[in-house]
Amino acid sequence: MSYRIKFSNVFVNYRIPSEKIGTFKEYMIKMVQGKIHHRTFAALQNINLEIYHGEVFGLIGRNGAGKSTMLKIIARVLTPSSGRIEVNGNVSPMLELGAGFHPELSGRENIFLNGALLGFSKHEMDEKFNRIVEFAELENFIDAPMRTYSSGMWARLGFAVATDSQPEILLVDEVLAVGDEQFQQKCFERIESFQKDGTTIIIVAHNMSTISQKCDRVCWIDHGEAKFIGLPDEAIQKYRLSQ
Amino acid sequence: MEKPSIYIYDSARHPFRPLEEFQQVFKYRFLISQLLRRDIVTRYKRSVLGIAWTMLNPLGTMIVLSIAFSQVFKMTEGYPAYVLSGLMAWNFFSQASNASMVNLVWGEGLLKRIYMPKTSFALSAIGTGIVNVLLSLIPMIIVMVAIKVPIKLSILFLPIPIIVLAIFTLGFGLIISTFAVYFPDVAEMYQIVLTAWLYLTPIIYPEDILPSGIKLLISTLNPLYSLVKLFRIPIYYGRMPTFVEWAVPVSFALVFFIVGWMFFVYRSNDFSQKI
Numbered sequence: 001m002s003y004r005i006k007f008s009n010v011f012v013n014y015r016i017p018s019e020k021i022g023t024f025k026e027y028m029i030k031m032v033q034g035k036i037h038h039r040t041f042a043a044l045q046n047i048n049l050e051i052y053h054g055e056v057f058g059l060i061g062r063n064g065a066g067k068s069t070m071l072k073i074i075a076r077v078l079t080p081s082s083g084r085i086e087v088n089g090n091v092s093p094m095l096e097l098g099a100g101f102h103p104e105l106s107g108r109e110n111i112f113l114n115g116a117l118l119g120f121s122k123h124e125m126d127e128k129f130n131r132i133v134e135f136a137e138l139e140n141f142i143d144a145p146m147r148t149y150s151s152g153m154w155a156r157l158g159f160a161v162a163t164d165s166q167p168e169i170l171l172v173d174e175v176l177a178v179g180d181e182q183f184q185q186k187c188f189e190r191i192e193s194f195q196k197d198g199t200t201i202i203i204v205a206h207n208m209s210t211i212s213q214k215c216d217r218v219c220w221i222d223h224g225e226a227k228f229i230g231l232p233d234e235a236i237q238k239y240r241l242s243q
Numbered sequence: 244m245e246k247p248s249i250y251i252y253d254s255a256r257h258p259f260r261p262l263e264e265f266q267q268v269f270k271y272r273f274l275i276s277q278l279l280r281r282d283i284v285t286r287y288k289r290s291v292l293g294i295a296w297t298m299l300n301p302l303g304t305m306i307v308l309s310i311a312f313s314q315v316f317k318m319t320e321g322y323p324a325y326v327l328s329g330l331m332a333w334n335f336f337s338q339a340s341n342a343s344m345v346n347l348v349w350g351e352g353l354l355k356r357i358y359m360p361k362t363s364f365a366l367s368a369i370g371t372g373i374v375n376v377l378l379s380l381i382p383m384i385i386v387m388v389a390i391k392v393p394i395k396l397s398i399l400f401l402p403i404p405i406i407v408l409a410i411f412t413l414g415f416g417l418i419i420s421t422f423a424v425y426f427p428d429v430a431e432m433y434q435i436v437l438t439a440w441l442y443l444t445p446i447i448y449p450e451d452i453l454p455s456g457i458k459l460l461i462s463t464l465n466p467l468y469s470l471v472k473l474f475r476i477p478i479y480y481g482r483m484p485t486f487v488e489w490a491v492p493v494s495f496a497l498v499f500f501i502v503g504w505m506f507f508v509y510r511s512n513d514f515s516q517k518i
Contacts, residue, residue, distance in 0.1 A: 014516045024426035043516075076250055076358040077515045084253040091250075093356050100353055104285045113281055116274040117353060125273075145288075173356075 003050040003088075004169060004200045005074060010083035012044040012069055012224075043069045045224045047083070054198040058205065058215035058232060060239050066224040067204045071171050074202065089168025089200070092118070099158075103147035107138055107157060110146055114161045128164045135186075136160035152180060159187055166194050172203045208236050261508045267360035274359060278367035282342065283374060297378045301330045305386070308447050319449045321392040324383075324479055329446035331379050332474040335405075336412050336467065337437050339372030343416030344423040344430055351424060354514055361511040362504070365416045369409050376405060383478065395481030404474040404492075411470055411496035414503030421510045444468055466495040 018037045021027050030036050044066050051057045059067045072078040073085055075093050100117045101110045111132055115125040133142050136156040146154065170191070195201055205211055211218060211232055218235035220228045228238050268275070287293040305327040313322045343365035350364050380401075387394050423429040441447075444467045450458060462468045469492040476484045 015513070016516075022426075023428040024422060024432065025428060027426060072355065072515055075356065076252070077355060079252050079257070079512055080254050082254040084255070085251070087250040090248045091358075099356075102281055102285055104288045105281060109281075109284070113277045116271075116277040117359060118357065119271065119359065120273070122273045122276075 003052055004055075005049075005051040005088070006084075006086040007047045007049040007073075008084040008086075010044055010047040010073065010080045010085060011042070012066075012073065012078065013081045014041040014043050015039075016041050042224050044073075044080075047226050049219065049226060049229065051200055051202065054195065054200060055217065056195060056201045056203065056215045058203045058211040058218040058235075059221060060205075060208070060211060060218060060235060061221035062243075065221045067221055068173070069224075070221070071173060071202065071204060074169065075171060087169065091169045091171060092162060092167030093171040094162060094173060101146055101154065101158065104145055106145055107133075107142040107149070110157070111161055114158070118162065124165075132157075132160045132164050135164070137183075152183070156183055163187075163190055163194075166197060166199060168199060170194060170199050170201045172201060172205075212236060260512075261505050264360055264362055264504070264508045268362060268366065271360050271363055275363050275367045275370065278346070278363060279370040279374070282346075282367065282371040294378065297375050298382045301327060301334055301379050302382045302386070304330055312447065316449055316452075318451075321387075321390050321479070323390055324387050324392045325449065325475075326447055327383055327386055328475045328479040329444075329471055331376055331383060332404075332408060332471045333441060333444070333446050333467075334379070335372045335376045335408060336415075336470075337441075338375070339368050339409075339412045340416040340419060341430075341433065341437075342368035342371060343413075344420045344433065347420040348423055348430070351514065361514065362417065362507065365413055365420060365507075368416060369413050372412065373405060373409060387478075392479070393481055395477075397477040397481050397483055400477040400483060401474075404470075404477065407492055407496045408470050408474060410500045411466060411492070414496070414499030414501070417503035417507035418499075421507050424514055440465075440467065444471060446471060466492070466499065469495065 015038045018039050021030065021036075027036070047070070059070060061067050069078065071093070073080060074087055075091050076087070079085075100114050102113065105113065108129075111129060112122075112125050115128065120128070133139055136153075136159070138153060138157060141149065141153065146157075149157070172191075191201070203211065203215060215232045217230060218232045219226055220235045220239045222242065227242075228235050283294075287296060290296060292299065305323055308326050309323045312326075316322055319325050346364035346368050347361070350359075350361075353359070354361060384394065386392075419429065419433060423433075443461060443465055445453070445461075450468075450472075453461065469488070473484055473488060473492045476482060476488065
């Protein structure tokens with residue numbers, strides 16, 4: 001089977017100050033005193049991994065083990081310090097739904113703004129607009145400012161914009177909690193239909209039952225190293241034993 | 244079906260980042276126009292006078308300053324026009340550089356999750372500034388007519404000083420936004436810097452009142468001295484700039500732009516490392 005994502009010898013090093021410096025003033029004073037030291041933190045070490053077409057791939061590990069760093073690399077938010085990453089297909093991250101909306105703008109204006117943040121062009125957004133409004137069930141409120149929306153409406157619009165067209169790769173970083181139960185069902189259906197149509201889904205979750213139910217394969221990361229890649233139950237077992 | 248996108252990053256041979264950023268900015272031009280639109284629309288949405296504020300704001304400052312200083316600076320002909328033309332350039336610089344910083348800090352949460360060219364935030368801030376400066380030309384012309392300062396054809400040359408000032412402001416805005424991402428106090432400190440900077444630039448006072456030693460110091464060390472002057476020449480002085488009046492601000496703008504762009508682009512890969 002062909003791969004969608006390939007990590008080859010990926011290393012990521014963070015350069016972090018050895019003590020927390022909160023303000024610029026403090027930084028300048030410490031710099032003059034020669035007290036600024038950085039240490040290198042290896043967030044990912046020699047990751048070699050292929051994630052396939054249509055696969056649901058889980059990432060588990062402790063906080064700070066490197067799971068979000070992996071997602072950031074795939075979403076090209078961060079580049080590897082060394083190594084090679086190949087991502088075939090467009091990546092859609094499930095944002096904290098509705099991040100980037102502006103309360104003073106209308107729903108209509110926010111759809112275009114949020115679409116632009118996700119990298120779509122004007123032309124693509126014109127084409128998507130009606131489907132987004134329909135899916136979010138906001139036909140009657142679309143020209144009202146978003147500050148008048150309930151949190152459920154807010155989240156519905158966020159989900160609808162983010163998932164209007166099928167992405168080749170979907171990154172899911174947290175449990176989906178969108179609006180009422182009926183709408184949540186609609187969201188899950190949409191994600192499942194993406195999966196049937198070949199979207200690769202990458203899930204980071206702390207809930208092991210979600211991982212074992214949904215994932216085809218799981219990678220357990222510890223201290224930036226991929227300790228195990230394979231079947232979910234096996235990975236979970238190894239992860240639990242290590243704790 | 245949308246075109247398949249392939250993203251490959253190889254640390255051994257990656258493209259020259261500052262140039263790649265240009266390509267991405269072009270690809271994301273819709274984002275920049277949307278951010279610009281958001282800035283302009285939200286600023287005025289809940290105010291009665293709306294967009295008129297852009298024009299009334301510098302006008303109000305000008306009136307206050309004219310009442311306060313027109314006796315002091317009697318030898319400056321058409322003092323209100325002198326102040327207003329300087330304030331237009333100053334407001335553009337101070338507001339746009341500040342907005343690049345505020346916009347980037349706002350977008351930080353998003354930048355950790357999705358890719359977008361990070362210079363978009365500063366670019367949209369500059370775009371908003373250009374719109375505002377063009378709008379404030381209307382009160383400028385009204386004032387000039389009212390106090391009988393002749394309007395010359397040289398005013399048509401104004402877009403070029405605006406572009407030069409915009410390039411400088413972009414470079415400078417990128418540098419301070421990089422610091423603002425790491426240190427929250429930079430935004431506050433910048434307000435103090437701006438106040439000092441305003442008084443170190445001949446905007447509300449004529450440059451002739453400066454002792455020659457200080458004038459030399461300011462005109463060589465303060466980039467805004469020549470940038471504001473270049474802006475003022477076609478409106479207030481109603482003539483074309485000389486070669487030197489050109490060369491100095493253009494060089495400042497280019498140096499700041501290149502340094503700011505490179506510095507920002509190289510640092511910005513680390514923004515998402517912040518935990």
